[in-house]
Amino acid sequence: xxxxxxxxxxxxxxxxxxxxxxxxxxxxxxxxxxxxxxxxxxxxxxxxxxxxxxxxxxxxxxxxxxxxxxxxxxxxxxxxxxxxxxxxxxxxxxxxxxxxxxxxxxxxxxxxxxxxxxxxxxxxxxxxxxxxxxxxxxxxxxxxxxxxxxxxxxxxxxxxxxxxxxxxxxxxxxxxxxxxxxxxxxxxxxxxxxxxxxxxxxxxxxxxxxxxxxxxxxxxxxxxxxxxxxxxxxxxxxxxxxxxxxxxxxxxxxxxxxxxxxxxxxxxxxxxxxxxxxxxxxxxxxxxxxxxxxxxxxxxxxxxxxxxxxxxxxxxxxxxxxxxxxxxxxxxxxxxxxxxxxxxxxxxxxxxxxxxxxxxxxxxxxxxxxxxxxxxxxxxxxxxxxxxxxxxxxxxxxxxxxxxxxxxxxxxxxxxxxxxxxxxxxxxxxxxxxxxxxxxxxxxxxxxxxxxxxxxxxxxxxxx
Amino acid sequence: xxxxxxxxxxxxxxxxxxxxxxxxxxxxxxxxxxxxxxxxxxxxxxxxxxxxxxxxxxxxxxxxxxxxxxxxxxxxxxxxxxxxxxxxxxxxxxxxxxxxxxxxxxxxxxxxxxxxxxxxxxxxxxxxxxxxxxxxxxxxxxxxxxxxxxxxxxxxxxxxxxxxxxxxxxxxxxxxxxxxxxxxxxxxxxxxxxxxxxxxxxxxxxxxxxxxxxxxxxxxxxxxxxx
Ligand code: SF4
Numbered sequence: 001x002x003x004x005x006x007x008x009x010x011x012x013x014x015x016x017x018x019x020x021x022x023x024x025x026x027x028x029x030x031x032x033x034x035x036x037x038x039x040x041x042x043x044x045x046x047x048x049x050x051x052x053x054x055x056x057x058x059x060x061x062x063x064x065x066x067x068x069x070x071x072x073x074x075x076x077x078x079x080x081x082x083x084x085x086x087x088x089x090x091x092x093x094x095x096x097x098x099x100x101x102x103x104x105x106x107x108x109x110x111x112x113x114x115x116x117x118x119x120x121x122x123x124x125x126x127x128x129x130x131x132x133x134x135x136x137x138x139x140x141x142x143x144x145x146x147x148x149x150x151x152x153x154x155x156x157x158x159x160x161x162x163x164x165x166x167x168x169x170x171x172x173x174x175x176x177x178x179x180x181x182x183x184x185x186x187x188x189x190x191x192x193x194x195x196x197x198x199x200x201x202x203x204x205x206x207x208x209x210x211x212x213x214x215x216x217x218x219x220x221x222x223x224x225x226x227x228x229x230x231x232x233x234x235x236x237x238x239x240x241x242x243x244x245x246x247x248x249x250x251x252x253x254x255x256x257x258x259x260x261x262x263x264x265x266x267x268x269x270x271x272x273x274x275x276x277x278x279x280x281x282x283x284x285x286x287x288x289x290x291x292x293x294x295x296x297x298x299x300x301x302x303x304x305x306x307x308x309x310x311x312x313x314x315x316x317x318x319x320x321x322x323x324x325x326x327x328x329x330x331x332x333x334x335x336x337x338x339x340x341x342x343x344x345x346x347x348x349x350x351x352x353x354x355x356x357x358x359x360x361x362x363x364x365x366x367x368x369x370x371x372x373x374x375x376x377x378x379x380x381x382x383x384x385x386x387x388x389x390x391x392x393x394x395x396x397x398x399x400x401x402x403x404x405x406x407x408x409x410x411x412x413x414x415x416x417x418x419x420x421x422x423x424x425x426x427x428x429x430x431x432x433x434x435x436x437x438x439x440x441x442x443x444x445x446x447x448x449x450x451x452x453x454x455x456x457x458x459x460x461x462x463x464x
Numbered sequence: 465x466x467x468x469x470x471x472x473x474x475x476x477x478x479x480x481x482x483x484x485x486x487x488x489x490x491x492x493x494x495x496x497x498x499x500x501x502x503x504x505x506x507x508x509x510x511x512x513x514x515x516x517x518x519x520x521x522x523x524x525x526x527x528x529x530x531x532x533x534x535x536x537x538x539x540x541x542x543x544x545x546x547x548x549x550x551x552x553x554x555x556x557x558x559x560x561x562x563x564x565x566x567x568x569x570x571x572x573x574x575x576x577x578x579x580x581x582x583x584x585x586x587x588x589x590x591x592x593x594x595x596x597x598x599x600x601x602x603x604x605x606x607x608x609x610x611x612x613x614x615x616x617x618x619x620x621x622x623x624x625x626x627x628x629x630x631x632x633x634x635x636x637x638x639x640x641x642x643x644x645x646x647x648x649x650x651x652x653x654x655x656x657x658x659x660x661x662x663x664x665x666x667x668x669x670x671x672x673x674x675x676x677x678x679x680x681x682x683x684x685x686x687x688x689x690x691x
Contacts, residue, residue, distance in 0.1 A: 164669075
């Protein structure tokens with residue numbers, strides 16, 4: 001699936017989402033659950049000391065790495081090659097898929113298993129391999145469910161199928177794989193285990209993403225709770241790991257800091273259940289582990305952020321914490337963003353990586369409340385980057401897109417009669433400093449509190 | 465794209481010449497170095513136990529003298545057999561030689577090739593020693609080597625790890641230091657370093673936590689206090 005997902009223009013998708021009460025309830029529960037877990041493992045974990053100090057350490061590692069990215073990528077690639085692995089540098093999505101297709105062809109491989117990887121979604125890898133006649137199976141439970149549902153797009157970075165309920169999943173399994181048991185997650189999971197075990201055992205190639213590569217040893221580190229990445233890199237003869245070019249750390253000590261931040265922020269655990277560090281060259285005489293190891297390092301738009309005010313977005317470790325606190329995501333869910341990356345990180349990243357026209361409304365899908373920035377474990381100033389995008393988009397296009405126009409017209413009325421917006425539903429608070437910065441520049445007043453739905457309903461007429 | 469062109473583009477994006485060296489910041493005094501660093505062995509044992517519970521791992525504290533019995537009974541709870549165990553001298557040293565002789569117990573043998581993997585796939589229980597264990601997160605660390613297959617820890621329905629208490633360290637920080645000192649400065653890292661913190665689990669359906677999606681359905685960590 002490419003960056004952009006189908007479903008009409010942003011406005012239409014938002015309206016559809018606002019009328020999908022089930023989805024919105026599921027999204028609220030997921031946000032609350034994931035956010036609570038993260039808080040318990042960060043701010044509220046007294047042993048963990050000073051969360052701010054951890055965040056600063058994480059930011060420092062990321063900043064140092066990106067500032068020296070060429071150096072560390074060179075070191076990484078040399079170490080992978082010294083251990084007998086292959087490295088391919090792909091400037092574009094097309095180069096990356098072409099290389100992988102060629103490896104698959106050279107191996108005469110037909111059966112491919114994958115563990116969750118967003119970058120392979122960016123480059124539409126599955127579709128390319130399927131077109132070549134391969135069977136490609138996603139093994140992360142959430143991704144597997146979406147794949148069965150005719151490749152439905154993910155709606156959350158960490159919990160991709162969170163918009164579906166267990167009854168829908170049961171029905172889907174019944175229709176697609178002849179499932180007959182109940183809708184209990186335990187039974188659905190047990191069935192999935194059986195089906196996917198077979199697939200693992202007979203796969204020719206395992207394709208993974210990469211949470212963090214370690215430059216000093218040529219290692220690819222993968223974090224899962226399911227253990228699917230372990231099986232995907234133990235059973236097939238060939239491993240292909242695909243990484244965004246920013247996904248590395250200099251040393252194992254830096255890995256420590258980031259693995260701790262990612263595990264705690266993404267799933268509220270002190271460590272993901274399985275952290276697996278893979279370096280090419282399996283030990284002489286071992287029966288499992290790949291004989292052949294390929295690392296594909298992908299730019300695909302990332303270098304556009306280098307040297308710009310958006311450079312810090314490359315610090316992202318894809319934990320989803322910003323999504324879990326976003327009031328806009330809470331109301332519209334993941335699909336409304338029209339991108340495989342949702343929420344605040346999606347709104348900042350998608351216009352950089354993808355065709356900016358398709359995503360130009362996304363930076364306006366934010367209340368600029370600043371909760372995302374506060375939640376981010378590596379201190380990315382997400383809301384400032386959203387403002388920067390808005391400025392750039394307005395300047396480039398000569399006029400504001402509809403969402404901003406309606407915002408500009410609407411905020412006057414909202415500010416005048418704040419009580420009209422204080423009805424039932426979640427409230428969207430506009431953080432003072434940001435609202436100030438933005439309004440100073442755009443000269444429109446910001447209301448203190450409003451509810452998103454109300455605000456959207458009332459404003460959409462004005463925006464036409 | 466050829467590597468040098470790719471990296472030149474990155475350097476240009478960063479607005480400078482290609483860099484051939486970098487000086488890593490000094491992390492002394494950062495929180496990862498302090499966390500649990502001064503805890504006593506006793507406190508680390510308690511922390512480990514508490515975290516194992518949180519991660520749905522059964523934890524049993526035992527002694528060298530009782531280990532054989534605890535291992536027997538845990539394996540029996542987990543369905544008895546077939547059992548696959550890592551090839552490791554420590555079994556003898558820990559009085560587990562008898563366990564290896566038992567009917568239905570196979571020692572990992574890479575020479576069996578694909579057959580070994582099939583055996584692990586059918587096994588009720590996989591057993592291995594921890595090379596290190598992390599108290600903070602209730603984690604067992606294993607380094608790949610022949611006789612200690614990657615899939616041994618993942619394919620059997622249940623997993624049992626034996627942890628000599630001397631191998632229990634505060635957290636990931638000590639493991640990365642161990643890897644620095646014992647591997648990176650010597651012959652390089654093992655091809656697979658696994659950090660295992662309990663049974664395979666997923667919350668992908670309505671955020672409800674379920675175990676056993678791909679790897680072990682149940683996991684037991686046996687902490688040998690006097691080892
Ligand atoms: S931007 Fe920050 S909070 Fe959001 S996914 Fe990335 S690292 Fe996590």
